[in-house]
Amino acid sequence: MNKEMSLKSVVAELRDGMTIGVGGWGPRRKPMALIREILRSDLKDLTIVAYGGPEVGMLSAAGKLAKATYGFVSLDFIPIEPYFRKARQEGTLDVCELDEGLLYLGLRAAGHCVPFVATRVGVGSAVMSNNPDFKTVTSPYADGEELLAMPAIKLDAALIHVSRADRAGNTLTFGPDPYFDEFFARAADKVYVTTEELVDTIASEDPEDLKANLFEPYLVTGVVETPLGAHPTTMHASYGWDEAHLKAYAASANEENGWQPFFDKHIAGDEQSYLESVGGGEHIRTLPIPTF
Amino acid sequence: MTTAQDFTLAELIVVAAAEAWRGDGELLGTGIGPLPRLAVSLAKMTFEPGLQLTDGEAFLTEEPVPIGPRGDYKPKYTGRMHYTRVFDSVWSGRRHAMVTPVQVDRWGQANISALGPDFKKPKVQMLGVRGFPGNSVSHKNSMFLPNHSKRTFIEGEVDVVASVGFKKDTWPANAPEDFVKLGLIVTNLCVFDFNGPDHAARVLSLHPGVSFDEVQDNTGFPMLKADGMTETAAPTQEQIELINRVDPHNVRAKVLRDNPPGIRPAA
Numbered sequence: 292m293n294k295e296m297s298l299k300s301v302v303a304e305l306r307d308g309m310t311i312g313v314g315g316w317g318p319r320r321k322p323m324a325l326i327r328e329i330l331r332s333d334l335k336d337l338t339i340v341a342y343g344g345p346e347v348g349m350l351s352a353a354g355k356l357a358k359a360t361y362g363f364v365s366l367d368f369i370p371i372e373p374y375f376r377k378a379r380q381e382g383t384l385d386v387c388e389l390d391e392g393l394l395y396l397g398l399r400a401a402g403h404c405v406p407f408v409a410t411r412v413g414v415g416s417a418v419m420s421n422n423p424d425f426k427t428v429t430s431p432y433a434d435g436e437e438l439l440a441m442p443a444i445k446l447d448a449a450l451i452h453v454s455r456a457d458r459a460g461n462t463l464t465f466g467p468d469p470y471f472d473e474f475f476a477r478a479a480d481k482v483y484v485t486t487e488e489l490v491d492t493i494a495s496e497d498p499e500d501l502k503a504n505l506f507e508p509y510l511v512t513g514v515v516e517t518p519l520g521a522h523p524t525t526m527h528a529s530y531g532w533d534e535a536h537l538k539a540y541a542a543s544a545n546e547e548n549g550w551q552p553f554f555d556k557h558i559a560g561d562e563q564s565y566l567e568s569v570g571g572g573e574h575i576r577t578l579p580i581p582t583f
Numbered sequence: 584m585t586t587a588q589d590f591t592l593a594e595l596i597v598v599a600a601a602e603a604w605r606g607d608g609e610l611l612g613t614g615i616g617p618l619p620r621l622a623v624s625l626a627k628m629t630f631e632p633g634l635q636l637t638d639g640e641a642f643l644t645e646e647p648v649p650i651g652p653r654g655d656y657k658p659k660y661t662g663r664m665h666y667t668r669v670f671d672s673v674w675s676g677r678r679h680a681m682v683t684p685v686q687v688d689r690w691g692q693a694n695i696s697a698l699g700p701d702f703k704k705p706k707v708q709m710l711g712v713r714g715f716p717g718n719s720v721s722h723k724n725s726m727f728l729p730n731h732s733k734r735t736f737i738e739g740e741v742d743v744v745a746s747v748g749f750k751k752d753t754w755p756a757n758a759p760e761d762f763v764k765l766g767l768i769v770t771n772l773c774v775f776d777f778n779g780p781d782h783a784a785r786v787l788s789l790h791p792g793v794s795f796d797e798v799q800d801n802t803g804f805p806m807l808k809a810d811g812m813t814e815t816a817a818p819t820q821e822q823i824e825l826i827n828r829v830d831p832h833n834v835r836a837k838v839l840r841d842n843p844p845g846i847r848p849a850a
Contacts, residue, residue, distance in 0.1 A: 316666070363711045371708060379697070382704025388696065390716040392670045412674070412717035414755040415747035415762075421702050427755060437755035467641035468665040582653050583639030 296513035314451035324520035348374030362391035373544035397444035402477025449479035460511030466527025489516035609633035689804035691748035715745035725766035738803035792847030
């Protein structure tokens with residue numbers, strides 16, 4: 292099996308109007324190289340599903356989004372993603388705003404091939420009024436409790452960044468938190484993985500090493516080697532988020548037509564020119580991982 | 584236990600807010616933001632040793648991790664608390680969080696999502712509902728509000744109901760009696776709860792130099808006086824020393840504007 296692909300060949304498999312899930316959490320472990328390749332393409336009308344970070348803002352700024360389904364959209368140290376905020380306040384972005392846990396439950400329902408999951412989360416809150424298509428069910432047992440029937444969130448594709456992968460689609464993800472990457476993978480028809488490091492095989496004689504394996508290779512459609520591909524977000528064990536770059540990005544959102552010059556300066560070329568434009572690989576590898 | 588000679592309002596608030604977790608026993612204690620996090624740390628270090636705290640990211644630690652730059656300090660991890668496990672904790676009810684909403688109403692409903700009447704085009708986009716809907720119907724929640732005013736404790740209903748409160752006509756059919764559990768609401772003026780008749784708000788203690796009328800004048804809904812309403816207790820010297828240990832860089836001094844003293848000077 293050889294699932295190796297290029298950024299371009301992955302984007303060539305995506306279609307206008309698709310629902311695309313993105314792994315990671317806010318400004319952490321986002322498959323940004325693949326997001327940048329989408330920004331360079333003519334894809335449009337995408338529905339993005341994410342615990343959102345800069346990918347949601349960038350795709351929105353570039354006019355790629357029909358809709359965003361999210362648990363939040365934040366850069367953490369900049370609490371509200373700047374282009375997401377702009378699109379929301381201008382009323383130009385259709386959204387499905389979810390409780391963080393509901394996004395998890397919706398992805399799990401999709402991965403388990405059931406139409407919904409019954410949950411107490413969301414009932415009584417604005418999640419119901421802001422998502423008028425959400426329905427409740429009544430417990431068939433003696434309690435008779437009314438619960439939200441959280442619909443499955445089925446993805447056409449999931450984009451996930453990992454630490455190490457081989458061409459068969461075996462992956463390892465290092466760092467303190469697996470976030471919800473495996474649930475994005477299970478909810479998707481196709482999973483495209485970008486990896487810091489592509490190796491011949493991740494095979495190990497130490498079972499402990501495999502605790503970093505989050506999902507099965509049969510879920511993985513393609514693997515792309517993208518060293519530093521999570522920049523400007525944190526890649527645990529490798530580099531932290533790029534505060535200075537994210538601040539410059541946020542500042543561009545406050546300028547009239549600020550996106551285009553930002554795009555031209557950093558993204559319009561290719562990944563090599565991107566990395567040069569943000570200070571080079573050596574610089575990125577020195578970016579500290581923040582503590583809280 | 585000697586009362587500290589000199590303390591700030593932020594320190595008074597940390598000590599008052601720690602009381603939110605009293606009696607909780609063993610559960611995940613989460614304080615979001617510097618003062619709530621110092622408060623839950625103080626609670627663990629003094630009267631609730633069974634509280635489980637995190638390093639602010641994905642691990643449990645028995646020793647509260649100091650806030651701010653770590654320097655040479657290395658957290659000693661005792662367990663995992665990655666986000667899927669956080670949800671397992673939330674939904675089991677074995678958690679008590681203290682959060683800082685932007686709007687709170689007379690029903691104890693809270694908003695951090697967005698401001699304005701039209702959710703499709705908010706006047707101000709804030710954080711989104713984040714985990715508030717699930718938290719509010721799964722476990723106990725307390726709040727810290729640094730600016731007690733009619734803009735935060737509003738007259739009408741919050742613009743976006745992120746946290747469910749005691750507006751029972753919005754509750755689902757056959758919801759359990761304890762569907763919503765609100766603990767202490769700690770502000771820069773007082774400590775109150777929603778345990779008055781029909782879950783009305785009632786003041787438990789006033790910070791030194793603050794009058795009940797001042798609290799009422801800055802609240803958009805009626806406040807009651809709890810039986811035995813008192814003055815918020817001053818920190819002891821021992822409590823100040825423990826707060827210093829978990830806040831070595833004095834982050835707490837930057838939370839409230841001008842870092843006011845704990846005892847308000849006479850006007």
